Amino acid sequence: MARRARGSGVSGATTGDPTGPAVGEAGTDAGPTPRPLPPDVDVVVIGAGQAGLSAAFHLRRVGFVPHGGAGGSRSAGRGTFVVLDADAAPGGAWQHRAAGLTMAHVHGVHELPGSVLPDADPDALARDVISTYFAAYEAEHALHVRRPVHVRAVRDVGGPDRLLAVETVESSGVAVRTDAGVDDGPRRRIDPGPRARTWRTRAVVNATGTWNKPFWPAYPGRSTFRGRQLHSRDVHDVADLAGERVIVVGGGTSAVQLLLALADVAARTTWVTRREPRWIDDAALTPELGREAVARVAERTAAGLPPESVVSVTGLPLTDAYRAGIASGVLARRPMFARLVPRGARWEVGSVPDDVPVYVRADTIVWATGFRSALDHLAPLRLRGPGGGIVMDGTQVAADPRLQLVGYGPSASTIGANRAGREAVRNLRRALGL
Numbered sequence: 001m002a003r004r005a006r007g008s009g010v011s012g013a014t015t016g017d018p019t020g021p022a023v024g025e026a027g028t029d030a031g032p033t034p035r036p037l038p039p040d041v042d043v044v045v046i047g048a049g050q051a052g053l054s055a056a057f058h059l060r061r062v063g064f065v066p067h068g069g070a071g072g073s074r075s076a077g078r079g080t081f082v083v084l085d086a087d088a089a090p091g092g093a094w095q096h097r098a099a100g101l102t103m104a105h106v107h108g109v110h111e112l113p114g115s116v117l118p119d120a121d122p123d124a125l126a127r128d129v130i131s132t133y134f135a136a137y138e139a140e141h142a143l144h145v146r147r148p149v150h151v152r153a154v155r156d157v158g159g160p161d162r163l164l165a166v167e168t169v170e171s172s173g174v175a176v177r178t179d180a181g182v183d184d185g186p187r188r189r190i191d192p193g194p195r196a197r198t199w200r201t202r203a204v205v206n207a208t209g210t211w212n213k214p215f216w217p218a219y220p221g222r223s224t225f226r227g228r229q230l231h232s233r234d235v236h237d238v239a240d241l242a243g244e245r246v247i248v249v250g251g252g253t254s255a256v257q258l259l260l261a262l263a264d265v266a267a268r269t270t271w272v273t274r275r276e277p278r279w280i281d282d283a284a285l286t287p288e289l290g291r292e293a294v295a296r297v298a299e300r301t302a303a304g305l306p307p308e309s310v311v312s313v314t315g316l317p318l319t320d321a322y323r324a325g326i327a328s329g330v331l332a333r334r335p336m337f338a339r340l341v342p343r344g345a346r347w348e349v350g351s352v353p354d355d356v357p358v359y360v361r362a363d364t365i366v367w368a369t370g371f372r373s374a375l376d377h378l379a380p381l382r383l384r385g386p387g388g389g390i391v392m393d394g395t396q397v398a399a400d401p402r403l404q405l406v407g408y409g410p411s412a413s414t415i416g417a418n419r420a421g422r423e424a425v426r427n428l429r430r431a432l433g434l
Contacts, residue, residue, distance in 0.1 A: 037200060041067050041080045042432060044166045044201040046154075046377075048085035048145045049092025050112065051407030052207030053134065054421025056083050056143045057113050062425060064434075066144035079434045082199065084168060085147040086212070090138055091131030093211035099237040100261035101126045105321065112137050113418050146170070154204055155380045164402060166199040203402045203428050205421075206378065210371035210412065217249075217369050221340035225365065232258055232368035243267050245361055247345055249336075250368030251277050252309070253316065256331060258368060260321060263330045270360050271333050272345070278315035279322070289314060298410040302398075304391035307409035309370065340365070373408055395424040401431040 043059060045052050059081045060066070067082040089095060103109075104122035109130065111117040115137055120129045138145055148171040157163040171194050214231040222229070232254045235241070242265040248255050251273035262269050293313035301307050316322065325331035334352060337345035337360075344361040352358060375383075375390075383390045383397060390397060395411065397403040404424035411420030428434075 039161070039163055039200045039202050041082050041199060042202045042434065043079070043081040043205060043428060044164075044199050044203075045081060045083040045205045045207060046151050046166070047092075047207035047209060047407070048083050048087070048090065048134070048138070048143075048147070049094075049207060049209050049407065049417070050110075051209070051411065051417035051420055052083060052085070052092075052205070053137060053143065054113055054418045055205045055207060055404075055406055055424050056081065056145075056421075057141055058422050058425040060141055060143070061114070062429060066142065068144045068146075079432070083143055083145045084149040084151060084166070084199075085145050086150050086208075088148045088171075089131065090135035090145070091127065092134060093209055094130035094134070095127050096211065096233065096236075097127045098235050098258070098261070099125060099127075099239075101257060103129055105257055105260075110418060113421065114141070151208075151377045153377050153380050154206075157200065161202070162402065163200050163202060164204055166201060166204065168197050168199065170195055170197055202432055203404070205404045205406060205424050205428070206375070206408070207406045207417075207421075208374040208377075209407050210373055213372045213374040213376075214367075215370050215372050216367055219336075219340060220338070224342055225340045225344075225362075226342045227362055228364040230364065230366050232366055233371075235366060238262050238265050241266055241364055244363040245344075246270070247272060247360065247362045247365045248368055249273070249365065250370065251275060251316075251333075252312070252368060252370060254370075255368035256316060256322060256325070258366060259330055260325050263325070263328070269330065270345075270362070271331060272336055273333050274336050277331075277333055279318045280315035281318050294410045294416065297412075298392075298394075301389060301392040301409035304385040304387040304389050306387075306389040307373065307412065309412060375405075375408075378403075394427070395420045396427045401427065404428060 043064065045055050045059070048056075056066075059079070064079040064081050067080055087095065102122060103120045103124050103126050106126045109117065109126075112133075117133060137143075150169045150171070151166060152169060153167045155165045155167065157165050211233065214233050216231065232248075232250070235258060238258070238261045241262060244266055245268045246262055246266045247270045248259050248262075249272045255271065255273075256277075259269055259271055296313050297307055297309075322331065334356070335347070338348045338351070339346055341359075344359060345365075347358045349358055381400070381403070383399065383403070385391055390405070390408075392398060392405065392409060395404045395406050395408075397405065404427055406420035406424050407417050408420075411417050
C-alpha cells in the first residue's frame with residue numbers, strides 16, 4: 001500500500017467540510033475519540049475527458065449509481081460514484097483546442113463506449129464537434145458530472161476502512177444535474193460557491209490527462225528573448241499570429257498541424273526539432289504496430305518510468321496534407337538552435353548546411369513540446385518511485401489497488417482511454433468487493 005503522507009487527516013476546519021473533526025484525530029478531555037466517518041461515495045472519478053467518461057459509463061453499466069441521481073445514496077445498498085471535472089463545460093481538453101483544428105485534421109477520434117460519434121462536416125471545428133458529443137453523452141447516460149471542481153489533493157485517511165480523502169474547491173455556481181425526487185424530469189441545481197469540500201471515498205479513478213501540465217524545456221537564452229513565447233496549447237487561433245515570424249519547436253503532431261495552419265497567415269515559419277521527424281506511411285499504421293507501441297509504453301509504466309506518448313513510438317502518419325507540407329517547404333525541419341537571443345534564434349556554425357543561415361529573426365516562439373501527466377494532486381500519496389514514474393499494473397497503481405490511473409501511459413489515446421475505463425472498473429469491483 002502507498003505510504004501515508006503527513007497531515008493526511010480530513011479536517012472540516014481546514015477544508016471547509018462541514019462534517020467535523022479529522023478522521024482518526026486523537027480524543028481530548030472533552031470526550032472520546034469520534035467514530036470514523038463513512039465514505040461519501042465508493043468511487044471518485046477525477047476528470048471528464050474521454051477516459052473519465054469511459055470509466056463513469058462502465059461504473060454505471062455494472063450497477064453503480066451517480067451521487068445526486070435517483071438511488072444515489074449509499075444507504076440504498078448500491079455502489080456509488082461521483083465525477084469531478086475542472087472545466088466549466090463538457091468537452092475535456094478538446095474544448096481548448098485551436099480554432100484552426102478541423103475534423104479533417106484530427107487523428108483517430110474514437111467513439112465513447114456505448115455510443116456512436118455522429119458524422120461531422122470535415123471543415124467543422126474539432127473543439128465544437130467533440131464538446132457537443134461529450135455533452136450529449138453525459139446527458140444520455142445521466143453521469144451527473146460536477147463542474148467546475150478543482151481537486152487540490154488526494155490523501156490517505158487511514159483507519160480500518162482505508163478511505164481516501166479527495167480535497168476540492170468547487171467554483172462559484174457549480175452546476176449539478178439532478179433527478180432525485182423530481183416528477184417532471186431532470187433539472188439542474190446551482191450550488192453556491194466557491195467552497196471547499198472533501199469527498200471521503202473508497203477508491204479513486206484518476207483521469208486528469210495532460211492538458212493542464214504543458215512542458216516548457218529549458219534552453220540557453222530563453223529568458224533573454226524579447227518577443228512572445230507561447231505553448232502550443234495556448235494558440236487558440238492562428239489569426240493571432242498573422243504577419244509574424246514564428247519559430248515552432250517540437251516534433252509531434254501538434255507542431256506539424258500548427259505549421260500547416262500558419263502557412264497561410266504567418267510572414268514566415270521555421271520548424272525546429274531535436275531529432276529528425278519519423279514519418280510513417282499511412283499503410284504502415286496497422287493494428288499490430290499500434291499494439292506494439294502500446295506494449296512498449298506499458299513496459300515503461302510497469303517499470304516505474306515516466307511514460308512516453310504512443311505517437312512518439314509510432315511516428316507521424318504521412319497523410320496527404322503532410323506530404324504537401326513537405327513538398328512546399330513548410331515542413332522543412334532544422335535541428336535545435338544553440339540558444340535564443342533577444343530577437344530570434346542562433347545556431348552554431350556547422351550545425352546547419354552552408355546555405356542555411358545560422359540566425360533566424362522571430363517575433364514569436366511556439367513551444368509545441370508536449371505535456372506531462374497532471375498528477376500533482378496525488379503527490380501526498382507519494383506514489384512516484386526512484387525511476388521518476390509510478391509503477392503500474394495496467395490501470396492499477398501496483399502499490400495501491402484503490403487507485404486507478406486512466407489516460408495515463410499506454411491509455412493516453414482515445415481508444416486506449418475507452419479500454420482503460422473498462423479495465424479500471426473491473427479492477428475496482430474486485431478491490432472493493434462489489
